[in-house]
Amino acid sequence: MSALPISESEAARSVPxxxxxxxxxxVADYTTSNMVKGGEFVARIIDAAEELNHHPDIDxxxxxxxxALLTHSVGALTELDVELAQAISEIATELGLG
Structure with a gap:
């Protein structure tokens, strides 16, 4: 994936x-049933982020x-952010969060 900037509208259209x-x-908010499940979700997100070498802000x-996703080295949204958001959405679906 490219680290070239993309428009905000392109980013918004590209992720569920x-x-x-x-x-x-x-940005996205996901609600889990409790903190343990939230921690499991975060651990899976960290694995995906490491694979892409692109790391989200997680609270x-x-x-x-x-x-929250932004390619800090570019100072803008890029395809890397979209790819990670899509991976996170897939993880959430697997865990029954969305």
């Missing part, structure tokens, strides 16, 4: 809900996982 673009960042608050 609950992803949205807010202030130039691709785990009890059962809610807030994610």
């Amino acid at each position: 809900g609950p992803w949205q673009v807010a202030d130039g960042v691709l 785990l608050r009890y059962s809610t996982v807030h994610l």
Whole structure:
């Protein structure tokens, strides 16, 4: 995947809900049944991020996982962000979160 900037509208069109673009960042909130399940979700996200060598900002608050994606080295959204968001969405689906 490319680290070239993409438009906010292109990023928003490329990923399924609950992803949205807010202030130039691709964000999503997922709710799990409890903190343990949230931690398991975060662990799976970390594995996917390591495979892509592209790392999200993650905030785990009890059962809610807030994610923010932006290619910091470019200062914009890129296809890397879209690819990771798609991978996270697949993980969420596998875990019954979305």
